[in-house]
Each structure stands twice: as C-alpha cells, then as structure tokens.
Amino acid sequence: ASPLVIAEAVDAIGGFDAPEAVARLASLAEGDDPALAARAVVALGATGSPAAAQPLLAALARAESDQERARAVESLGLLAAPSAGEPLTRLLAETADPALKIRIAVALAAIRDGSARPALTALLADPVPAVRWYALDALAALGDAAAAPDLVAFSLSLAAARKDQPVEAALREPDAALAALSLEARALEVLTQLDAP
Numbered sequence: 001a002s003p004l005v006i007a008e009a010v011d012a013i014g015g016f017d018a019p020e021a022v023a024r025l026a027s028l029a030e031g032d033d034p035a036l037a038a039r040a041v042v043a044l045g046a047t048g049s050p051a052a053a054q055p056l057l058a059a060l061a062r063a064e065s066d067q068e069r070a071r072a073v074e075s076l077g078l079l080a081a082p083s084a085g086e087p088l089t090r091l092l093a094e095t096a097d098p099a100l101k102i103r104i105a106v107a108l109a110a111i112r113d114g115s116a117r118p119a120l121t122a123l124l125a126d127p128v129p130a131v132r133w134y135a136l137d138a139l140a141a142l143g144d145a146a147a148a149p150d151l152v153a154f155s156l157s158l159a160a161a162r163k164d165q166p167v168e169a170a171l172r173e174p175d176a177a178l179a180a181l182s183l184e185a186r187a188l189e190v191l192t193q194l195d196a197p
Contacts, residue, residue: 007039014043022047026055030062038071045075053081060087066097073100077107085113092119098128105134109141117142121150124187129179133186140190148196151187158184 010028013021025047028040041059044052053076060072069091076084085108092104105123108116120142123135132154139147158180165177 006036010036010039010043014046017047017049019051022049022051029055029059041071041075045078048079050079050081053079053083057084057087066100070100070103073103073107077110080110082111082113085111085116089116089119098131101131102134105138109138112142114142114144117144117147121147124150124154129183132183136186136190140193143194145194145196148191148194151191155184155187
C-alpha cells in the first residue's frame with residue numbers, strides 16, 4: 001500500500017477505542033518509521049481509550065525533540081489520563097520551550113491533577129505572557145482554592161509594576177501593557193471562580 005493510504009489507515013484506527021486498535025497503534029508508535037510513529041501517537045490520543053495512556057507515556061519518554069514531546073503531551077491531554085500527571089509535571093520543570101509549557105498546562109488542566117498546582121503557579125513567573133495565560137486557565141480548571149494566595153500575589157505584582165510605570169512607557173509598548181492588564185484581569189477572574197475566602 002502507498003504511504004498515503006497507510007497514513008490514512010492509522011488516522012482511521014484512531015477512531016476506535018477497542019483494545020486491538022490501541023495495541024496496533026502502540027506498536028506503530030514504537031516503529032522505525034518516524035512519520036508513521038508520529039501519526040500513531042496522535043491517533044492514540046484520538047482513541048480516547050485509557051489503555052492508550054501507557055504507550056503515550058512510553059512515547060513521551062522516548063521523545064528526542066520538543067516537537068515529539070509536544071505531540072505526546074497533546075495526546076495525553078486528550079485522554080485526560082491521571083497516570084500522566086506526574087510525568088507531565090516533571091517535564092514542565094525540565095523544559096524551557098514556551099510552546100511545550102503551554103501544551104503541558106493544557107494537558108494538566110484536562111487531567112485535573114491537583115498535585116500539579118505548585119508547578120502551574122510557578123508558571124505565573126514565566127517571562128512569556130502566553131505561558132502565564134495558559135497557567136491561569138489551568139489553575140481555573142483545577143478549581144483548587146489553595147492557589148488563591150499565588151493568584152493574589154501575581155495580581156498585586158502586575159498592579160505594582162503598572163503603578164510604577166510612567167504612562168509614556170506604556171504608550172511606547174502598548175502590547176506589553178495590554179498583555180499585563182489582560183493577565184491581571186484573568187487572574188482576578190480565576191480568583192472569583194475559585195470562590196476563595
């Protein structure tokens with residue numbers, strides 16, 4: 001069969017959550033063809049089967065690039081597998097790639113792993129505004145009121161920085177000023193959702 005037909009077949013297998021489908025995709029994910037293995041990792045997430053978590057964690061452990069890791073993380077997020085919480089939290093502490101951090105935050109939010117709260121609140125100090133935004137979203141999804149002190153501190157730090165900044169500086173860099181205001185508003189919104197004391 002042509003490579004295109006094989007690739008389409010792998011995608012189609014991802015539409016089934018049967019043990020046989022997961023086993024076949026798991027074997028393809030471990031195969032020697034990088035393109036087919038990548039497609040199988042995506043398809044494993046599409047199965048929605050809890051049994052797909054283990055082969056995806058194995059693919060994450062084998063990954064040699066941030067792109068490969070991102071693919072496995074996205075699939076694990078689709079599964080919302082509790083077993084992925086600890087490995088994803090560990091990876092979050094190890095990576096410097098903003099795009100991967102965002103994908104991990106999204107996956108941890110889907111898993112609703114409360115033990116990830118400290119790692120997610122640590123992302124509030126990330127230099128990339130988008131990473132901080134997704135960390136706020138993930139904290140909202142966790143729904144853990146214990147995040148409130150970190151959210152308050154984050155909001156106050158943004159407000160203090162704005163207070164000390166001359167208006168002219170904000171006008172010179174309106175995108176940065178708008179990003180900070182948006183983050184502050186989102187943090188306050190999350191605090192309201194958490195209904196913290």
